[in-house]
Amino acid sequence: MDSAYSRAREAVRSNAPLIQCLTNSVVMDVTANVLLAAGASPAMCDTPEEAGAFAQVAQGVLINAGTPSQESYAGMRAAIAGANSAGTPWVLDPVGAGALAYRTEFMLSILGEKPAAIRGNASEIIALSRAGAGGRGVDSTDGVDAALPAALALARRTGAVVAVSGERDLIVRVQGGSERAVYLHSGDPMLQLVIGTGCSLGALVAAYLAAWQDPFEAVLAAHAHMGAAGQVAASTCHAPGSFAVAWIDALYELDGQAIASSGRIEEIAQV
Template sequence: MIIQPQLFTAHQAAISLTLFRNNAPLVHCLTNDVVQTFTANVLLALGASPAMVIEPQEAAEFSAIADSVLINVGTLTRARSEAMRLAVQAANNAGRPWTLDPVAVGGLTFRSDFCRRLLDYRPAAIRGNASEIMALARQAVAGRGVDSLHDSSASLEAACLLAQTSGAVVAVTGEVDYVTDGKQLLAIPGGASLMTRVVGTGCALSAVVAGFAALPGDKLTHVASACRVMSLAGERAAALAAGPGSFASLMLDQLYHLDTEALV
C-alpha cells in the first residue's frame, strides 16, 4: 500500500538550513567527473565544505573524518568502485552517514549490480530520479542514462519499499520531489525546467542531501529540506536567467543569498 504524501512545510526547511549553515558539514564527494566543479561550488555557496578524494586508500581515510560521504556512480569504473566501497566501509566504521546517487541504474549492468551491493552497507539517504529508484528497488529494469522515463509520482511504491528495505531516507526528484523513510511520505513542489538544461543540478542536489543527512535530528525532514532549498534556488534563478548559461551562475548566487525568510 502506498503511503499518502503530505505537503512539506517551508518552516521546517528554514530550520534545517539554519542548522546546516551553523554546522558547515565537510562533505566527501566521490562523484562523477562531469559535475565535480559545479557540485563543489553548490556546497560552498550553501556554506558547506566539499572534498573530492578518489584514490582508494585516501578515500577510506578521508571518509572516516568527513561529516558525510556522497557516492555518485555517474562515471563509474572498476577502480573507482573499489574506492567507493572502501569509503563506504570506512564511513560506516566511523559512524558517518553516506548517501547514494544511483545514476543510470537500470540501464547499465555494472553500475546496477554495484549499487545493489552497496545497499548492504545501509546508506543514510538515496537520491535519484523515478526510473533509477524503481530500478534500484527492482521494479523497473530499463532507463535512458540520466533521464527518467517515469514521472516521480510513478515511483512512490518503489521509493517506500526501498526505504523500508535499505533503512535509507529515499528522495525521488522530478517536477514534484518526494521524500520517504518508508513510514512517512513528503511532497516538495517547486523547481524550474531550466534545472534540467544544466548538467549537474541533480548530482549537486545529492551532495546537498549528503550534507543535510549529517545534521542532528530527523533525517526525513533534513533530506526534504535539502530538496526544497535547491528547488527554491532554481525557481529564483530561472526568474532572472536568459538561458542555461546564466542560470547556472545565478543558481549559485541564489543558494549563497538564500535566507530562512525566503523559505517560510
C-alpha cells in the same frame, strides 16, 4: 516544517560540514560550488588508498557512480566502510541505474551497507528496487508518481530516506511501523538544462544530513533549498548559461525563511 527548514538551513551554514564527494568526473566542479554556496566544505577524496580514512573524518559522504571505473568502485567501497565505522551518514545517488548492468549490480551490492539516503530520478529508483529496467541513460522515462511503490520498497529494505526528483519531488521514510511520503512542489524546469543539478543535489543532501538531526527533514530541506534556488534564478534568467550563475548565487543567498516560503509540501495520505 517551516521552522525546521530555517533551522536546518542555518545549521548547514554555521556548522560548515565537511562533505566527501565520490562523484562522477562530469560534475565535480558544479558539486563543489554548490556545497560552498550552501555553506558546506567539499572534498573530492576518492582514491581507494585514502577514501576510507577520509570518510572517518568527513561529516557526510556522497556515493555517485556516474562515471565508474574499477578504481572508483574500490574507492566507494572503502569510503562506505569508513563512513559506517565512524557513524557518518552517506548518500547513494544511483546515476544510470538500470541502464547498464555492471553499475546496476554495483549499486545493488551496496544497498545493504546502510545508506542514510538514496536520491535519484524515477527510473533509477524503480530500477534499484528491481521493479523496472531503468531510463534512457541518465534520463528518466518514468514519472515521479510511478516511483512511489519502488521508493517505499527501498525505504523498507534499507532504512534510508528515499527521494525521487522530478516535476515534483517525492520523499519517503519508513521508520518502525510508520510510513511517511510527501510531494515537494518546488524548483523550475530550467534546472534540467544545466549540468550537475541532480548530482549536486545528492551532495547537498549529504550536507543537510550532516548538519541536521532528523534525516527526513534534512533530505526534504535539501531538496527545498535546491528548488527554491532554481525558482529564484528562473525569475530573472531565461537561458541556461545565465541561469546557472544565478542558481549558484541563490543557493548562497537564500535563508531558511525564503526557502520555506518558495515551496509547498503535499502529504500523501495513504501509502
